[in-house]
Amino acid sequence: MxxxxxxxxxxxxxxxxxxxxxxxxxxxxxxxxxxxxxxxxxxxxxxxxxxxxxxxxxxxxxxxxWGEAPALGEAERLERLADQLLRRYGVVFREVLARERAAPPWRELVRVYRRWEAQGRIRGGRFVSGFAGEQFALPEAVEALRTIRRSTAKGEVVVLSAADPLNLVGILVPGDRLSPFSGLGLVLRDGIVEDVGPLGALLRRLSWAGPA
Incomplete structure (x- = not known):
């Protein structure tokens, strides 16, 4: 070059x-x-x-x-962001967006979600207990929540980076908040935090422990 x-x-x-x-x-x-x-x-x-x-x-x-991106009006941009958040989390309410620095104001998202609910595209209701205010969900997310509610704990382990959007510890999941810039990871068993530390160390400890 x-x-x-x-x-x-x-x-x-x-x-x-x-x-x-x-x-x-x-x-x-x-x-x-x-x-x-x-x-x-x-x-x-x-x-x-x-x-x-x-x-x-x-x-x-x-x-x-990069190819030239089509210019978007404010309304279309807002709808795309609202759709992206729904597909990321399945269920969206104010607290879920605590780490979404680029998210539009909740009052603007609510207007979009209310319209989609009236059109039958999404569901409105109280899907996650313990949180006030409106909640909106994709139909498939509602069905997934019902399935989980009917099932018993299986000891399922999930390892996440602290930078993962699903790191909602201290927001939805009990525990102290873990900064996305910490370079750490966390282990959740059936949705409950079990361990926190460097990702490599977490994976080694899990491999030594073997299946639960």
Whole structure:
């Protein structure tokens, strides 16, 4: 790339990272993006993205420009976000969105969900006890909740990263909140937190313990 553009490799790499940071370019690998995210979190005080060592990592993988996204009006954008949240959680109410920093205000989502409920697309009701206010759910989520309610505990184990949207400890699940930036993970057994720690250590402990 540098040879074709007749530029220094460092100039090409720096320009590439600026395009990635601006959302104009995407790659087919994660190693370069991880380096970019590490730089974004640490920060340098400079406008351009640089590594602590003073140079940029090689832009491994293949890179391509993002296609032009269609312009969305505010109403359509709101509906897409409302649909995305429903598909992510199955059941949506105010407390579920505590970690969704990019979510629209709840009052705006409620208007969309009320309209969809009137159209028969989703269900409204009280699906999760202990929380006040309106709740909305996909029909298949309601059926899944009924199935779970009728079933007995099976000792099912789920391992989550703290950064996973399903990390609702301290919000819906009893326990202290675990920051998505902590680098930790958690083990849930039948929906109850059983262990917290580095993901590698959690997986090793589970492998040593064997099946419950």
């Amino acid at each position: 540098a040879r074709a553009l007749r530029r220094l490799p460092a100039e090409v790499e720096e320009a590439l990272w600026e395009l990635v940071a601006a959302g104009r370019v995407t790659g087919d690998g994660m190693s370069g993006l991880r380096a970019l995210l590490r730089r974004s979190r640490r920060g340098t005080g400079h406008r351009r993205l640089r590594l602590l060592s003073g140079h940029l990592p090689p832009p491994a993988g293949r890179w391509a420009p």
